[in-house]
Amino acid sequence: MSVTKTISVIGHRSVNAVWRIGVASRFFTLTLMHSGNGFRRYNLIVKELFSTGVMSLIIIIVAGLFVGMVLGLQGYETLKRYGSESALGVMVALGLVRELGPVVAALLFASRAGSAMTAEIGLMKATEQISAMELMAVNPIARIVAPRFWAGVISMPLLAAMFSAAGIFGGYFVGVVQIGVDEGSFWSQMQAAVDFKHDILNGVLKSFVFGVVVTAIALFEGYDAPPTAEGVSGATTRTVVTSSLAILMLDFVLTAMMFGGNE
Amino acid sequence: MRPLRLWVHILSSSALVEIRDLNFAYDKRAVLQGINMTFHKGKLIAIMGSSGCGKTTLLRHIGGALKPTKGYVKVDGKIMHELSQDGLYEMRRKMGMLFQFGALFTDMSVYDNVAFQMREHTELPEELIHDLVMMKLHAVGLRGTYNLMPSELSGGMARRVALARTVALDPMLIMYDEPFAGLDPISLTVVGDLIRRLNDALGATSVIVTHDVQESLKIVDYVYFMAGGVIVAEGTPDEIRASDKEFVHQFVHGEMDGPVPFHYPGGDYRQDLNLRA
Numbered sequence: 001m002s003v004t005k006t007i008s009v010i011g012h013r014s015v016n017a018v019w020r021i022g023v024a025s026r027f028f029t030l031t032l033m034h035s036g037n038g039f040r041r042y043n044l045i046v047k048e049l050f051s052t053g054v055m056s057l058i059i060i061i062v063a064g065l066f067v068g069m070v071l072g073l074q075g076y077e078t079l080k081r082y083g084s085e086s087a088l089g090v091m092v093a094l095g096l097v098r099e100l101g102p103v104v105a106a107l108l109f110a111s112r113a114g115s116a117m118t119a120e121i122g123l124m125k126a127t128e129q130i131s132a133m134e135l136m137a138v139n140p141i142a143r144i145v146a147p148r149f150w151a152g153v154i155s156m157p158l159l160a161a162m163f164s165a166a167g168i169f170g171g172y173f174v175g176v177v178q179i180g181v182d183e184g185s186f187w188s189q190m191q192a193a194v195d196f197k198h199d200i201l202n203g204v205l206k207s208f209v210f211g212v213v214v215t216a217i218a219l220f221e222g223y224d225a226p227p228t229a230e231g232v233s234g235a236t237t238r239t240v241v242t243s244s245l246a247i248l249m250l251d252f253v254l255t256a257m258m259f260g261g262n263e
Numbered sequence: 264m265r266p267l268r269l270w271v272h273i274l275s276s277s278a279l280v281e282i283r284d285l286n287f288a289y290d291k292r293a294v295l296q297g298i299n300m301t302f303h304k305g306k307l308i309a310i311m312g313s314s315g316c317g318k319t320t321l322l323r324h325i326g327g328a329l330k331p332t333k334g335y336v337k338v339d340g341k342i343m344h345e346l347s348q349d350g351l352y353e354m355r356r357k358m359g360m361l362f363q364f365g366a367l368f369t370d371m372s373v374y375d376n377v378a379f380q381m382r383e384h385t386e387l388p389e390e391l392i393h394d395l396v397m398m399k400l401h402a403v404g405l406r407g408t409y410n411l412m413p414s415e416l417s418g419g420m421a422r423r424v425a426l427a428r429t430v431a432l433d434p435m436l437i438m439y440d441e442p443f444a445g446l447d448p449i450s451l452t453v454v455g456d457l458i459r460r461l462n463d464a465l466g467a468t469s470v471i472v473t474h475d476v477q478e479s480l481k482i483v484d485y486v487y488f489m490a491g492g493v494i495v496a497e498g499t500p501d502e503i504r505a506s507d508k509e510f511v512h513q514f515v516h517g518e519m520d521g522p523v524p525f526h527y528p529g530g531d532y533r534q535d536l537n538l539r540a
Contacts, residue, residue, distance in 0.1 A: 127364065129367075132366035132368075135326050136383070
């Protein structure tokens with residue numbers, strides 16, 4: 001009996017999981033289909049760019065600054081052993097533009113903007129704003145979801161770039177201003193070693209993918225949230241957890257594809 | 264044409280909403296069973312009944328948000344569940360719905376809430392939209408609140424702003440889901456009076472789903488009583504007041520006991536208290 005019950009529970013959960021993936025895929029397809037409508041009313045995207053992008057700037061810049069400062073300190077300690085302190089700029093810049101910039105910025109974006117998107121849409125559902133919109137013959141996917149989706153996708157690479165820029169400044173501050181690494185070496189070696197296509201564009205591509213994934217998860221969780229306080233709270237938590245795991249797993253896949261042992 | 268047939272023809276041609284043998288179930292739980300209703304143009308109709316009797320589900324069928332398991336809802340000659348997505352949206356542009364707590368868009372001001380449908384569905388210049396919004400807000404007595412956010416309004420004011428938004432495009436059919444819930448006595452009278460006046464001024468047809476018997480009987484033309492997914496009584500307010508049906512009597516007079524029991528069905532009380540017989 002218990003074996004039957006266990007199999008039944010596993011089967012039920014599997015069916016639910018597959019069902020949910022199907023619903024999420026349909027939701028994502030509808031969002032893309034209604035994106036044209038969103039772009040025609042670009043003021044909606046601009047408004048969302050402000051709340052997702054501009055409002056995330058402070059946390060992104062402050063975090064980038066401190067990550068860069070830590071990189072500067074740790075990098076100096078390691079490079080000093082090999083007498084390569086002058087390569088500190090290269091280490092800080094590559095670490096940030098290839099890896100830490102896109103990944104940490106995406107994690108921060110998921111916690112700050114992603115959770116806010118989920119909570120906002122979940123609460124709109126709980127207070128019947130989405131039903132009201134539907135009964136006013138306005139498609140909520142086109143009016144609410146698509147502008148937020150594209151705002152998130154556009155914001156993410158820009159925020160990652162800001163994170164990397166702030167991080168490089170943090171590394172410069174600790175390495176050059178505080179410790180005394182040669183300023184000329186710091187900047188010139190960085191300029192010589194960082195390749196625009198191989199390093200910077202790949203980093204931008206990563207952050208673009210993270211932007212699509214995090215925003216899609218956040219919007220779907222909000223739209224699919226049960227219309228109760230507990231439902232919205234659970235959906236917000238799921239957004240942060242699922243997005244963070246997706247970012248870290250995708251980061252490995254993308255890194256392997258972009259830089260995997262070919263150098 | 265014989266007088267009786269002529270009378271039937273006149274009545275049927277003036278019907279804006281026809282509900283015939285409507286059945287609906289959530290999974291296997293029947294919510295609506297064989298509902299038949301007719302809402303004539305220009306009338307204000309109330310659908311009353313205790314919580315969970317299927318009133319809101321019925322309203323959602325009229326709005327085309329749910330598909331019946333049997334029967335149909337016909338609005339303005341079109342069967343709602345047979346309409347395509349575009350057809351449904353076209354029909355909804357002729358409808359307005361006031362939700363229980365207003366459902367105002369919390370990220371927009373009062374002005375933008377009322378202007379929402381005008382901007383979405385018309386190409387009207389902003390100057391004209393401004394005038395129309397002010398007129399709608401004036402009609403509900405809240406012109407002075409145009410630049411406030413929904414969070415700055417009281418419950419009654421939010422309901423009135425939502426009412427202004429509902430009638431923004433002068434709909435032919437207005438649906439109200441519990442418009443009196445949670446209102447103080449003054450707001451309750453104001454909202455009730457507005458519903459009647461707006462219906463008459465716009466020449467619309469209105470349907471109110473409500474628990475509030477006394478306020479509704481003052482303003483409506485016809486009442487349907489529902490219980491357990493079926494219609495248990497119907498008639499004009501005077502007929503309802505004079506009705507000797509047990510359910511109607513209990514509901515209209517707010518009596519604790521009657522066909523609607525006070526206690527939810529449960530096990531033996533003594534057993535639940537662990538008492539021995």
